[in-house]
Amino acid sequence: MSASPHWLQEQRVENGGDDISADRAVPTPDDTAVVPGTTGFVPGGDVRILIFGAGVIGRIYATRLLSAGHDVSILSRGAALDEIRTQGIRLVRGGVEDLRGFPRVVEAAAEAGRTDLVFVAVRLDQVDAALRSLGALDADAVASLINLPLGTDRLLKTIGADRFVPAFPGVAGRLDDQGTVHYVQVVQQPTIVGPGRASDTVVSALKSAGFPVAMPKDMDAWLATHAIFISAFESALAAVSGDSHALASDSHAVRGLVLAVREGFTALRSRGVSITPAALRIIFQTMPAQFATHYWSRQLDGELGRLALAPHTIASRHSELPVLQRDVRSLLGGAVPPRLERLFTDSR
Numbered sequence: 001m002s003a004s005p006h007w008l009q010e011q012r013v014e015n016g017g018d019d020i021s022a023d024r025a026v027p028t029p030d031d032t033a034v035v036p037g038t039t040g041f042v043p044g045g046d047v048r049i050l051i052f053g054a055g056v057i058g059r060i061y062a063t064r065l066l067s068a069g070h071d072v073s074i075l076s077r078g079a080a081l082d083e084i085r086t087q088g089i090r091l092v093r094g095g096v097e098d099l100r101g102f103p104r105v106v107e108a109a110a111e112a113g114r115t116d117l118v119f120v121a122v123r124l125d126q127v128d129a130a131l132r133s134l135g136a137l138d139a140d141a142v143a144s145l146i147n148l149p150l151g152t153d154r155l156l157k158t159i160g161a162d163r164f165v166p167a168f169p170g171v172a173g174r175l176d177d178q179g180t181v182h183y184v185q186v187v188q189q190p191t192i193v194g195p196g197r198a199s200d201t202v203v204s205a206l207k208s209a210g211f212p213v214a215m216p217k218d219m220d221a222w223l224a225t226h227a228i229f230i231s232a233f234e235s236a237l238a239a240v241s242g243d244s245h246a247l248a249s250d251s252h253a254v255r256g257l258v259l260a261v262r263e264g265f266t267a268l269r270s271r272g273v274s275i276t277p278a279a280l281r282i283i284f285q286t287m288p289a290q291f292a293t294h295y296w297s298r299q300l301d302g303e304l305g306r307l308a309l310a311p312h313t314i315a316s317r318h319s320e321l322p323v324l325q326r327d328v329r330s331l332l333g334g335a336v337p338p339r340l341e342r343l344f345t346d347s348r
């Protein structure tokens with residue numbers, strides 16, 4: 001198979017270069033409406049934004065939104081507080097400096113004052129602790145950028161249905177010792193935005209900063225599908241200490257990974273959850289395992305494996321990954337299919 005299928009066929013629409021506005025979201029044949037991103041930054045944004053969490057994802061979204069002209073504060077703590085205050089945030093993309101920005105740095109959300117929009121960018125294992133602050137945020141809209149296998153209910157209840165919007169990052173990267181973020185915009189995965197009264201605000205802010213956006217019809221199904229997929233890939237990568245080239249070169253291991261995700265998707269479907277986006281369903285469940293193995297070997301050896309999946313695995317394997325595995329286990333009612341279970345066990 002020479003052409004690599006994209007997870008989301010609609011990405012091609014964006015590559016067509018048209019700037020289609022949020023209210024002209026392109027309907028797709030099945031489960032996702034897509035809002036292609038702008039091809040560059042739109043200057044003059046004026047939304048007051050708070051980024052809650054100054055890790056990899058928080059820093060990328062903060063700096064991009066700042067450079068689109070928005071009024072951005074970032075909630076930080078520990079050593080990162082002073083580091084960002086004094087050096088700002090430096091983003092490197094494709095090996096060259098992409099952006100440097102100095103958002104306002106706050107230690108408590110209240111210091112940011114009233115905001116139009118908050119993006120919460122903490123890990124799954126940090127959500128319980130963060131929830132204590134999230135209900136009290138003085139903001140019109142609050143979007144999560146978090147891996148949430150069990151769905152968005154907890155956040156929805158704490159934050160309130162009138163202002164909560166579930167979302168998921170369309171970028172990935174790593175933070176180096178100097179505080180620089182090396183990142184990629186994942187071509188296969190635009191920033192995902194779920195339904196909510198404030199979704200339009202979230203989509204327009206993201207588009208203004210050049211992020212392609214897609215809106216699945218069922219966000220919880222999207223998050224559940226992603227959790228199966230990413231918990232399998234991160235587990236397999238953790239077992240080889242994040243060496244995506246070594247994993248890509250082992251076709252037996254990649255085939256086992258493909259079959260583990262396939263079985264995980266089947267188990268999810270048997271619990272009434274549809275596999276979303278369609279492209280993942282096709283790659284793992286329709287495509288013969290031999291082709292899917294070839295496809296994933298190439299992806300693991302390419303930008304997605306080296307610059308997104310591997311660095312994220314290395315950073316999260318002792319923090320978010322165990323909680324992700326635990327939540328995938330509950331998502332599947334305690335009955336994790338054997339190949340997926342083996343990946344989880346071997347990752348430790």
Ligand SMILES: NC(=O)C1=CN([C@@H]2O[C@H](COP(=O)(O)OP(=O)(O)OC[C@H]3O[C@@H](n4cnc5c(N)ncnc54)[C@H](OP(=O)(O)O)[C@@H]3O)[C@@H](O)[C@H]2O)C=CC1
Pocket residue numbers: 052053054055056057058075076077078080121122123124126129130145146147148169171172173174308311312320
């Ligand atoms: N990194 C990546 O490439 C990708 C990540 N994601 C997802 O995005 C989400 C965020 O991940 P990522 O940015 O990598 O995680 P990081 O660990 O890099 O960042 C989380 C940040 O939030 C801070 N934080 C957590 N709780 C609080 C709190 N109560 N008050 C103040 N600060 C807080 C942490 O501070 P401290 O360090 O002090 O704990 C840390 O700086 C995860 O669910 C992840 O799966 C999705 C795609 C790619």
Ligand SMILES: CC(C)(CO)C(=O)C(=O)O
Pocket residue numbers: 147169170171172186189230308309312
């Ligand atoms: C961006 C990607 C696909 C891989 O890093 C991801 O979604 C994740 O790590 O959760």
